Amino acid sequence: MDLDRVYQSTILDYSRRKENHRDMEDATDVERGHNPSCGDDLTLLVKQEGDKIADASFIGNGCAISTASTNMLIELIVGQNVKIAKRRVDIFLKMMRQEEVSDDEIDELGDAQILEFAADMPARIKCATLSWHSLEVIFEKQ
Numbered sequence: 001m002d003l004d005r006v007y008q009s010t011i012l013d014y015s016r017r018k019e020n021h022r023d024m025e026d027a028t029d030v031e032r033g034h035n036p037s038c039g040d041d042l043t044l045l046v047k048q049e050g051d052k053i054a055d056a057s058f059i060g061n062g063c064a065i066s067t068a069s070t071n072m073l074i075e076l077i078v079g080q081n082v083k084i085a086k087r088r089v090d091i092f093l094k095m096m097r098q099e100e101v102s103d104d105e106i107d108e109l110g111d112a113q114i115l116e117f118a119a120d121m122p123a124r125i126k127c128a129t130l131s132w133h134s135l136e137v138i139f140e141k142q
């Protein structure tokens, strides 16, 4: 099995997960991410309790890469301290800008590290980073 196929099946698997694709009435933060070049329109909903991310979900529609990436992001932040969530967003965006990240940092991204393949694909990088930028905007507002 070649690497492209492993990436593809992992991305399809994440994009098909339904448990995070839901509205959240008691969200503390809501941020819409829109990528007109692909048609991705995903709104990230986050529920913060104190310094913890208690819950996260998304609504809207997007391509396989943007929805997979959003599910990966949600998995990496729910139940985590806000500080850790912020660090993971920073590491991911650094990786996507093709800046240097350590092996430990990459490990922290779990399956999301496979999205690095999109870093040098101008048409796909916006799909892969859409919801991470939305979360960055939420954190910047605080």
Ligand code: ZN
Residues within 6 Å of the ligand: 035, 038, 039, 040, 062, 063, 064, 065, 066, 126, 127
């Ligand atoms: Zn897309």
